[in-house]
Amino acid sequence: MTVTEIDVLPNLRDLGGLPAADGRVTRTGVLYRSALPAPGDARPTAVDHWPARTVVDLRSAREFATRVHPLRSDDTAVHQISLLSDAEVAAPNQGAHLADIYQRILTNAGERLVEILRVAATAPGPVLLHCAAGKDRTGVAVALLLRTAGVEPDDIVADYLSTNEHMGAVLARITRFAPELGQTHPNDRDLRGAIPEAIEGVLAQWDTHPGGVHGWAQSHGATDETLELWTARFTVST
Structure with a gap:
């Protein structure tokens, strides 16, 4: 890993250009995702x-x-907007239970996921979502925003898995810029990378909920206005 590579924010991408429902497509310049930003980062070109x-x-x-x-x-x-507690972040042997971690986020942080949706729908853009690796917490939150806007599950899974292309740089950055976490980072959850079954389980929960993902979001406090604002903001007819 060269100095140049570690000084560029990894796993950064614009989530525009994805096909959505009713012949629409997600807009560029609205929603970004990334790993942990750090002081002194070079301006990204992604x-x-x-x-x-x-x-x-x-x-x-x-x-x-x-x-x-x-x-x-x-x-x-x-x-x-924390999606995992300090204890959950530091827990060992998480990689073997990644799907369970994602399900706990849905159970324990549903209202916070809806708050992310509200911020994304109303705050000035572009909006950047990140955690440490930009994989798990970011993966679940981004999946909600994409699915709410009508992006199909296969495209959401493909975006989620693209994080694996960046994990070398991500792990190097966590080791360098998050030393306060000690031996908990890089942990086995990060070392395992993105696991498709984990995010597929999340998408299945939303799609089997009465009313689909919109019904799930509404059951955790989302308003019709927020759902409509987000879809209008993030998608455009082709």
Whole structure:
């Protein structure tokens, strides 16, 4: 891993260009995902508009509290919406139970996922979602935003799995920029990479819920207005 590679924010991508329902497509410049930003990062070339105007940091309270967020500025608002507790982040042997972790996020953090949806629908864009690796917590949150907008499960899984192409840089960054986590990072959850069955289980939960993913979101506090605003903001007719 060269100095140049580790100083560029890995696993960063614009989620525009994905086919959605009714012949629509997701817009570019609206929603980004990435691994953990770090102080002194070089300007990324993977997206057109940088920095994002709104950042949603999905890390736990302990992770978030270690330092001022490097993207926070007069022009960029940072929202902390934790999807896993400090204890859950530090728990050992997580890689063998990744699907269970994702299901616990749905059970324990459903209202927080809906809050992410609300922020994405209403806050200035582009909106960047990240955690530490940009894989698990980010993967579940991004899946909700994509599925709500009508992106098909196969395309959501494909985006989720593309994180595996970046895991070498992601793990190097976590080791360098999150030393406060000690031996819990890189943990086995990160070392296992993205596992399709884990995100497929999440998508199945939403699609089998009465009313589908919209019904699930509404059962956790989403309003019709939020769902409509997000779909209108994130998709466009082709």
